[in-house]
Amino acid sequence: MKQLEERILECGKYLGRGILKVDSFINHQVEPGLMDACGQEFARVFSDVKPTRILTAEISGIAPALMAGRHLNVPIVYARKTKPITMPDTVYLTVAPSHTKGNMTELIVSPEYLAGGEKVLIIDDFLASGATILGLVRLAEAAGAELVGIGTLIEKSFEGGRSALEHLGVPIVSLVTITRMDDTGIYFK
């Protein structure tokens, strides 16, 4: 997606150790117009798999998932990292390593909003190692829901996430794919 590539080239910062800072338009400050265009693109590529729920992880998955949900006209559910007091005692919980924090993170979904028979599209900001997305896949499996697709804003193809997810047999779509980042720049597929 050209618009997102251009924004990454203009405002993204390579911080070293595989980390791309996109805090000015995705991860801390968010540009609603750009995010809406990304949601529209997700809706275009995933409309034929007919999702009934979008599943994402708090925090930075919420914005792209919400905009995809707007264009696909389906509710989104974001996995919580801590269990709020409004959640029932029994929940779906899995753990996944956090790429940018270096520890394990819990991903928690209430069975009230993820049920057997749902067709789940997973949306997240980054596809890096695939660990968070695999955590979301396990939550969907635990609920007896059917996974129908995986969409991310930015794939870092050199971190191997796609091959970790390919066995799932669903379409995996990233709006932009970064093949290399170093001091000379950010390179797209």
Added chain:
Amino acid sequence: MKQLEERILECGKYLGRGILKVDSFINHQVEPGLMDACGQEFARVFSDVKPTRILTAEISGIAPALMAGRHLNVPIVYARKTKPITMPDTVYLTVAPSHTKGNMTELIVSPEYLAGGEKVLIIDDFLASGATILGLVRLAEAAGAELVGIGTLIEKSFEGGRSALEHLGVPIVSLVTITRMDDTGIYFK
């Protein structure tokens, strides 16, 4: 806002101790269409104060802020509760008591995205005691930004937040106002 009132009556659950569960359409599962309508209403009431930034708090403020930002065509910034490695060493940080968790929460904003001269509209899901919103106000003040308005989806008028904020002298708009909740029901102004 009639649509939000009806959804609260239909799907909200009073859990006791002043806690309203809206996890099925705002706080865990999110309905993009409803949230977009709320964003449109925020844009209608706040367009004349001409905000240049929307400030909110992760996690549950992101969805309404994003949709308000879409309709007002301004970026949103969500205060983080933990400092990610992508943030600079020096940040704006304040602490606020968490209503639903019972502890103190940090609210952190990078000076990169909140600067003097900005006209800041604060958007959040709930106006209860006003503690989180006062935390966001302190962040805006620390940045030298001008506060131009405060908007929330749901005000619980019996928790006194409005009187804690009135000295700020800006418009405070809640899309719905709950005056009482008990075992007999949820009552709106």
